[in-house]
Amino acid sequence: MKIAVLGTGEVGQRLATKLATLGHEVTMGSRTADNAEARQWAADNGGAHGTFADAAGAAELVVNATGGLVSLAVLEAAGADSLRGKVLIDVSNALDFSDGFPPRVVTPDGGSLAEQLQKAFPETRIVKTLNTMNNTVMVEPSRVPGHHNVFLSGNDEHAKAEVAALLRSFGWASTQITDLGDLSSARATELLMPLWLRLYGVLGPVDFNISVVAA
Amino acid sequence: MKIAVLGTGEVGQRLATKLATLGHEVTMGSRTADNAEARQWAADNGGAHGTFADAAGAAELVVNATGGLVSLAVLEAAGADSLRGKVLIDVSNALDFSDGFPPRVVTPDGGSLAEQLQKAFPETRIVKTLNTMNNTVMVEPSRVPGHHNVFLSGNDEHAKAEVAALLRSFGWASTQITDLGDLSSARATELLMPLWLRLYGVLGPVDFNISVVAA
Numbered sequence: 001m002k003i004a005v006l007g008t009g010e011v012g013q014r015l016a017t018k019l020a021t022l023g024h025e026v027t028m029g030s031r032t033a034d035n036a037e038a039r040q041w042a043a044d045n046g047g048a049h050g051t052f053a054d055a056a057g058a059a060e061l062v063v064n065a066t067g068g069l070v071s072l073a074v075l076e077a078a079g080a081d082s083l084r085g086k087v088l089i090d091v092s093n094a095l096d097f098s099d100g101f102p103p104r105v106v107t108p109d110g111g112s113l114a115e116q117l118q119k120a121f122p123e124t125r126i127v128k129t130l131n132t133m134n135n136t137v138m139v140e141p142s143r144v145p146g147h148h149n150v151f152l153s154g155n156d157e158h159a160k161a162e163v164a165a166l167l168r169s170f171g172w173a174s175t176q177i178t179d180l181g182d183l184s185s186a187r188a189t190e191l192l193m194p195l196w197l198r199l200y201g202v203l204g205p206v207d208f209n210i211s212v213v214a215a
Numbered sequence: 216m217k218i219a220v221l222g223t224g225e226v227g228q229r230l231a232t233k234l235a236t237l238g239h240e241v242t243m244g245s246r247t248a249d250n251a252e253a254r255q256w257a258a259d260n261g262g263a264h265g266t267f268a269d270a271a272g273a274a275e276l277v278v279n280a281t282g283g284l285v286s287l288a289v290l291e292a293a294g295a296d297s298l299r300g301k302v303l304i305d306v307s308n309a310l311d312f313s314d315g316f317p318p319r320v321v322t323p324d325g326g327s328l329a330e331q332l333q334k335a336f337p338e339t340r341i342v343k344t345l346n347t348m349n350n351t352v353m354v355e356p357s358r359v360p361g362h363h364n365v366f367l368s369g370n371d372e373h374a375k376a377e378v379a380a381l382l383r384s385f386g387w388a389s390t391q392i393t394d395l396g397d398l399s400s401a402r403a404t405e406l407l408m409p410l411w412l413r414l415y416g417v418l419g420p421v422d423f424n425i426s427v428v429a430a
Contacts, residue, residue: 102402104325110314148428180413187317188410194403198395199427207430212414213363214423 004029004059006052006074008037011091011135012065018139019063020045022169029055031077056082061089061162062124068094068113068190069106075117075124083124087159089166090114090186091130091138093193102194107187114153114186125159127152128186129167132196133209141171141209148209149178153185178212219244219274221267221289223252226306226350227280233354234278235260237384244270246292271297276304276377277339283309283328283405284321290332290339298339302374304381305329305401306345306353308408317409322402329368329401340374342367343401344382347411348424356386356424363424364393368400393427 005016006029013028020026027048028038038049049055056062056078066074071092075083094106094113108116114128129152130138137143141150150172154160164177180188192210199208220231221244228243235241242263243253253264264270271277271293281289286307290298309321309328323331329343344367345353352358356365365387369375379392395403407425414423 099325102399105406110319144428144430146428148426178414178417180410180417184317185413188413191320191406191409194406195395198400198403199393202393202395203427203429209428211363211426211428212418212423213359213361213426214418214421215359 001025002058002060003027003063004055004061005063005065006030006055006078007065007067008035008041009065009067011138012063013037013041014135014139015063015065015091016041016047017045018170020047027055027058029078031074052078053082056086059086061087063089064092064117066092068092069096071113071117072120075121080121080123083121085123085125087125087127087156087162088117088121089130089163090117090126090128093131093190095193102197105191105193107190111184112186112190114183114190118155118183125154125156126183127154127156127159127163128183128189129153129163132189132192134207137207137209139170141176143207144209146211147176147213148211149176151185151189152177152179153181153183153189155183216240217273217275218242218278219270219276220278220280221245221270221293222280222282223250223256224280224282226353227278228252228256229350229354230278230280230306231256231262232260233385235262242270242273244293267293268297271301274301276302278304279307279332281307283307284311286328286332287335290336295336295338298336300338300340302340302342302371302377303332303336304345304378305332305341305343308346308405310408317412320406320408322405326399327401327405329398329405333370333398340369340371341398342369342371342374342378343398343404344368344378347404347407349422352422352424354385356391358422359424361426362391362428363426364391366400366404367392367394368396368398368404370398
């Protein structure tokens with residue numbers, strides 16, 4: 001599949017590399033056409049690179065791996081025409097560190113970043129997922145032993161099914177993928193980040209994740 | 216130990232009953248001295264009941280099991296003199312359902328309810344815990360199979376150790392009790408409630424909890 005990964009940071013690099021390894025035609029998108037990280041990633045991984053608009057325009061599926069505080073601006077740069085009708089996987093978190101640690105989770109209009117993006121791009125099929133864990137775990141869930149979870153939120157059932165299939169190709173078992181409901185449920189997973197950061201403080205730089213255990 | 220449980224709702228009843236079963240002298244506190252639920256609970260469980268001030272004043276340890284939106288007023292009714300120097304276990308969550316579901320988590324001053332209470336009662340040793348699960352699981356963790364977690368947040372290490380011992384008497388293993396740090400870490404667990412509510416929507420009325428799984 002032709003996939004655009006928007007964002008050249010650690011999360012974007014990790015997802016883009018995994019997707020390329022799985023045989024997808026990946027274009028890494030960034031603000032400028034000559035971004036050094038994107039160019040290097042493309043050279044190292046047999047991928048392509050370009051502006052956000054170039055990457056999204058050529059893709060069948062788009063991954064938002066930019067920082068949550070700039071995601072709306074990034075999608076506006078990509079443009080509604082490039083995003084129309086496409087599945088967009090939103091893995092971003094909007095964390096404001098301006099007052100230090102712990103950061104504040106920015107909740108646009110009292111909701112979630114994912115809903116803010118959906119409102120701005122109503123014809124894009126946004127699915128929030130993978131935003132509750134370290135990027136190493138996103139693409140290699142077996143790094144954490146036993147049962148643990150990845151969550152899905154979105155308004156389009158077909159889009160969620162497509163994203164779940166992609167997650168399975170990453171190594172997630174169906175029993176680990178929990179569909180929380182429509183996109184408003186992204187509020188719940190975006191608000192998990194403060195706990196993740198505290199657990200990181202307690203556990204240190206090890207792979208970990210949240211598991212839902214039911215009787 | 217002499218323990219005051221403030222609040223006559225389901226959470227308060229559950230905790231008060233467990234504590235009485237374990238041999239503690241429990242007083243259920245409520246707004247008025249003649250609260251029907253508190254009187255009934257006391258009659259059924261060999262406990263006492265009284266106003267918030269009566270209950271807290273006589274207690275060595277206080278449990279705040281009131282709704283988070285009224286907790287500050289409840290502690291003010293109990294009075295600083297009744298709370299001074301005591302460990303206060305805060306299990307409350309401040310959820311505003313005025314705009315329907317999902318509720319908004321109220322975060323006073325951008326922080327947590329627990330910190331708001333601590334600021335108002337600086338000489339009380341507040342420990343936030345048990346606020347991330349159903350009340351059935353709070354007092355009987357074995358209802359959920361295998362590993363799952365309860366979190367501790369507080370500024371006073373001795374108070375946290377005392378609360379951890381109480382949790383162990385409820386059936387929590389030491390390996391299940393995760394100390395997240397000072398009371399500002401209560402922000403992380405208070406923000407878990409939206410996920411809990413979504414999971415309740417998915418799983419239905421079964422006992423479940425969050426587990427932290429690390430490599």
